[in-house]
Each structure stands twice: as structure tokens, then as C-alpha cells.
Amino acid sequence: MDFDDRARLDTSQVRDVRGRRGGGGGGMPRIALGGGGLGIVGLLLVLFLGGGLDGLGVTGDTPADPGSLEDCQTGADADQQEDCRVVAVVNSVQDYWTQSFTDSGRSYREATTTLFTGQVNTACGAATSAVGPFYCPPDEGVYLDLGFFDELSSRFGASGDFAQAYVIGHEYGHHVQNLLGTTDQVGNDTGADSGAVRLELQADCYAGAWAAYAADTDSSIFAALTPADIAEGLNAAAAIGDDRIQEQAGARVNPDTWTHGSSEQRERWFQTGYDSGDPGSCDTFSGDI
Numbered sequence: 283m284d285f286d287d288r289a290r291l292d293t294s295q296v297r298d299v300r301g302r303r304g305g306g307g308g309g310m311p312r313i314a315l316g317g318g319g320l321g322i323v324g325l326l327l328v329l330f331l332g333g334g335l336d337g338l339g340v341t342g343d344t345p346a347d348p349g350s351l352e353d354c355q356t357g358a359d360a361d362q363q364e365d366c367r368v369v370a371v372v373n374s375v376q377d378y379w380t381q382s383f384t385d386s387g388r389s390y391r392e393a394t395t396t397l398f399t400g401q402v403n404t405a406c407g408a409a410t411s412a413v414g415p416f417y418c419p420p421d422e423g424v425y426l427d428l429g430f431f432d433e434l435s436s437r438f439g440a441s442g443d444f445a446q447a448y449v450i451g452h453e454y455g456h457h458v459q460n461l462l463g464t465t466d467q468v469g470n471d472t473g474a475d476s477g478a479v480r481l482e483l484q485a486d487c488y489a490g491a492w493a494a495y496a497a498d499t500d501s502s503i504f505a506a507l508t509p510a511d512i513a514e515g516l517n518a519a520a521a522i523g524d525d526r527i528q529e530q531a532g533a534r535v536n537p538d539t540w541t542h543g544s545s546e547q548r549e550r551w552f553q554t555g556y557d558s559g560d561p562g563s564c565d566t567f568s569g570d571i
Contacts, residue, residue, distance in 0.1 A: 283504070284506040285504055286499075287358040287361070288358075293352075295372050295373060296368060297394050297396045300428075357503055364431070368426070368446075373503065374492070374495075374504070375454045375492050378491075378492045378502075379457075390461070391461060393423060393454065394423050397426055397427070397428060398427055402425055405420035405421035405423075406418040409425065438518075439517075439521055440522070447515065453485075455487075459485065459488075464484070472540060472541050482542040483547055487551040487555035489552055490556035491556070519552045523543060523545030523549075524539070524540040525545055551571075
């Protein structure tokens with residue numbers, strides 16, 4: 283994965299509160315379960331690696347350090363620094379969805395990604411890093427502790443820059459679902475054929491559709507996106523399937539508890555989005571999944 287060295291980065295789309303206490307009490311993360319705001323593996327990590335989740339209506343805010351991303355100016359910086367790479371991926375994802383919404387006669391509203399360490403306050407409540415990356419519908423924000431990427435590699439065997447990009451693309455898929463009203467139509471049910479699983483698989487498909495856009499280096503800020511990069515995204519999708527996480531945690535594979543879909547499903551729907559390059563192909567709510 284290589285960015286165009288001359289591409290200019292827009293750091294206004296990323297808020298950096300790393301190193302600051304995000305507020306809220308201690309204990310396990312408490313994220314409101316309404317909508318698609320759990321992130322890729324948040325619920326499963328907590329359920330199978332300890333702790334629990336429930337709803338909490340706490341709101342809060344932590345001011346960003348305006349100079350914390352000052353080194354993130356160009357694509358060359360994104361090639362060298364992880365936080366700058368996040369900025370570049372966020373810029374690319376939002377460029378794609380702005381264009382996609384415009385083409386369909388809609389208006390896209392940008393979401394801010396917040397980088398934090400340890401704990402953060404959101405309109406969905408106070409969350410710790412243990413919940414993993416997540417999207418909070420009420421404040422339309424993506425939240426990410428960069429330490430998760432180390433966990434993604436060491437615990438789940440999903441390494442590589444584009445594995446990280448897939449995570450961001452998935453969370454922005456939830457933002458798109460929120461803007462389109464899809465999130466509001468899904469309850470908090472679980473199971474292999476549940477609305478929750480279908481919502482997550484659609485976010486995977488949306489991430490794949492963005493990846494197809496990113497691979498077109500004539501229209502994106504990428505200088506190169508190779509089949510090996512896409513393979514990293516596919517591997518990440520498969521690595522965090524419900525069945526794989528249950529097996530790794532030493533638990534019995536129980537489809538009745540699934541919230542995100544199997545490894546095969548997650549990989550297949552990401553591939554569907556990538557092959558088509560069209561979010562219209564991401565109808566996970568009709569027929570079998």
C-alpha cells in the first residue's frame with residue numbers, strides 16, 4: 283500500500299486525544315447498543331475475552347491537540363507514520379462516499395475519527411480500548427485506539443497496512459448505514475441470520491467497495507494498491523469472524539450468539555464489494571447471506 287507522495291492530507295477529519303484521559307469511570311467499556319456502533323470486534327472481544335456491555339447515556343468531549351497531527355501533511359508522511367496513514371485512509375474513504383452519495387443524488391456528511399488511548403467519552407458512553415474500534419451513531423464518530431492494530435496482528439494474525447485500512451473502511455460503512463437510515467431498522471438481535479449480522483456484513487461489503495475505488499490510483503490518493511494489499515484486507519475480515527474468535531477463545535462455535543458473521547461470510551462480502559465497486563451490490567438484507 284503506497285500513497286501518492288504529493289497528495290495533501292486533510293487532518294481536520296481526524297481528532298487526536300491520545301495521551302489524555304477521556305473521562306468516565308473505570309471498569310469495562312459501556313457502549314450503547316442501539317444501531318451499528320459496536321465496531322468490528324468490540325462485542326466479541328468483550329464477550330469472549332472477559333467483561334460485558336450495556337447501554338449508557340453519558341456524553342462527553344475531550345479537546346484535541348491541534349498540533350498532534352501537524353506532521354501529517356502529505357502522502358509521503360502517510361507512508362512513514364501510522365497516525366498519518368489513518369488520516370490518509372480516512373480522507374480516501376470519505377472522498378469515496380462523498381462521490382458515491384453525490385452520484386446517487388444525496389449529500390454525504392463527514393464523520394470525524396477520534397484517536398485515543400485507554401479511554402474516551404462519546405455520545406454512546408465512556409469506552410475503553412478493550413472494546414476495539416467502533417462507530418457511535420449519536421455523535422457520528424469513529425473511535426480508534428491505534429493499539430488495536432497491534433492486537434489485530436498478534437492475536438488474530440491479521441497484519442499489514444491494508445488490514446488496518448479495512449478496519450477503518452468497515453467503521454465508515456457503519457456511518458453510511460447511519461446516514462441512510464439502515465441502522466435504525468436493525469434491532470439488537472443476535473444469531474447467524476440476525477439483522478445485526480446482516481448489518482455488519484454490509485459494512486464489510488461497503489469497505490470492499492471503497493477498496494475498489496482506492497485501487498483506482500487515477501482517482502484516489504493511492505499511488506499503488508496491489509493484490510497483496512487486498513489479500514491483507516480479506517485476511518483481516520476472515521480473522522475476526524465470529525466462529526474464528528469463538529474457536530480462539532476456546533469456546534464452542536455457537537451461531538446463535540453471532541453478531542458479525544462467520545469468517546467465510548465476512549471475507550466473501552468484502553470480496554463482493556471489491557469485485558463490484560458498487561455499494562448497490564451490498565444488499566445483505568435480502569435472501570441468504
